[in-house]
Amino acid sequence: MDGWIYLGIFFLIVGIFPGAPILIAYFLSPRKPNKLKSQIYECGVETVGETHVKFKAQYYNYALAFLVFDVEVVFLFPWAVAYNQLTFFGVLEGVLFLLILFAALLNVWRKGALEWV
């Protein structure tokens, strides 16, 4: 548990250390805001239309594929930790798990969902 106490304190510390200089610089730096300065612009001209533009559905596809891969690999880590205690059959089970994942990748690939167009 000592490790986790350390990690908990580390979480607080790493929030403070970047935060403090930013706050100090806020007091040190000049502050002369005016309306024109904070105006948003793109490439020198005034911005056109809404900022939060719609995005390609392709981003969502990659995120979906990533989600599944991530979940499956997290399952595999206990298998890898227990590797030395496993029988050959047990190792093959993990490999089968990976093969299913591979098949999924090939399927998605063939369907053309991984094309960036």
Added chain:
Amino acid sequence: MLFISDPVMFIANWLQSFLLGWGLPKELVVAILSFIGSSMIAVVMLCLVVALIIMERKLGGRFQGRFGPNRVGPYGLLQTIPDMIKIFTKEYITPQGADIIIYNLAPILITSAVLLIWAVVPYTSSVVGADVNVGVLYLIAVGSFGTLAILMAGWSSNNKYALMGAFRTVAQMISYEVPMVLVLLIPVIFTGSMGINDIVKAQTVWFILLSPLSALIFFIAAQAEVARAPFDLLEAESEIVAGFHIEYSGLKFGFFYVAEFLHSFTMSALVATLFLGGWQGPWVEAFPVLGFFYFSIKAFIVYFLVLWVRFSLPRVRIDQMMDFCWKALIPVSLTLVMVTAIVQKLLVGAGAALPIQVAVHLMVNIAITWITVQIMLAKQARKPRRKPVADIRPVAVGSPSTPSTKSV
């Protein structure tokens, strides 16, 4: 334990017994020591960035046949200090319509996400920070905060380029996280533990010899994770100006840079830890403090490689980058994990000696690499040259529609 062989633990033990002597409860003593330790790591890392920046600029100059900074101090080595003072005194300009809280939180979160990795990295055999038994998963988990910070920065800036940069980065980071996580299985398989210090201890033979391909994939994926050239699409200055941190100024902008440099070095340190034996080296049992030097030397050698790649290669296109990840790195790393798992079990079952194990693994890795390269070359030969799409739409092509519903 002598001061000369292991100074950090010597001081820590002395402090612990001193505080316990005061009659403080054990938890509080652990908390105080953790506080001191973590503050020191954070300060050292933030100061290290000064050195990293000047190293990058000097080496970048040399790689490209220029001098690099050469005015302030001997050989221009103090250039970063006036730069730092300058950025400290710059005004913060917040764009109109920005989401203030998220906007200010993003630079802090992105720096924290990088610093957090250093909580589990073993510096020497005894100075290990948090030796938790899920260290490898912790590295991945902490990495996801960085992704989040980039999305927050891009979204809250109220700027289209920032948003586009953030989206590209996140797509790139989550894609390259998959091969990275997959090859992380290989050190865990060889070690039988997820603790980072256990992984280092198990490397009597460096894992880069047992599995060079996994080290290479980890290196490439790490390069993409930190978004360094050739994968620096997020700040593609010729396309989207600067990416997600375009609307930041002053020290907030500075911290995005600090995070980038530090992340780059951190990933080099991770390569050194996971594949190059971390603190392992001669006489490290007698003098644990030597481990720190071995570790830093290895980390800086890998960082030199990172810079070499960065200053030598041009930027790839986003479709090339995604294709390379999903159609090359991920299938190869899946195959590699499967083959390595089977081969290692067979070798251990046959009672093979360590040199034979290394030789067989090396051969398997070379075979997989060779087959992959052959398949990629064959595919490249069959593929017709990509038609120019710039006349339709520069970034992306969808179904033709009215400009108002255009997707980017």
Added chain:
Amino acid sequence: MTPEMIIFILIALVTLGTAILVVTTRNILHAALWLIATLVGVACFYVLLNAPFFAMAQVIIYVGAIAILFIFAIMLVRVITPSGVKVFNEDWLMGLILACVFFGGMIWMLTRWTGFDTIPSVAVSQVDKINPVKLLGIALVSPNGYLIPFEVASVLLVAAMIGAIYIAWGKSLRNK
């Protein structure tokens, strides 16, 4: 009060507070970010329960993957702050009653359970030594453990991915 209890109460307050903000905030992206804070709070509970593997899995899967997916989905539909939409719908009273009934039932069940206030036979110091992750790994692939669920989970996840991508792309994918 032990230090562990103080930490527990602090985390519980943060988790509950952020969870309430998820459902009351108007800005849908803020809701997603508050949800992430809630999920990190839940991960902290796993750490307190001495289950670090689940804590890490929680952060990797929920914060690293699902939250990003949420934010992507929000970006795809453009409307971040819907105006004129009520935060509460007409059935909020019914929902409140149902939630209270379930919460009460859960408390009733837990107080009747004898394991609730007895200390488990395996001491905490021993849990550190046997490495629960290794036990989990062995159980996942042993035939009299969770072998079938393990493989079925893989197939299920793959099916989910293919289905989701198929729905997301619809006709344009079928034509390829």
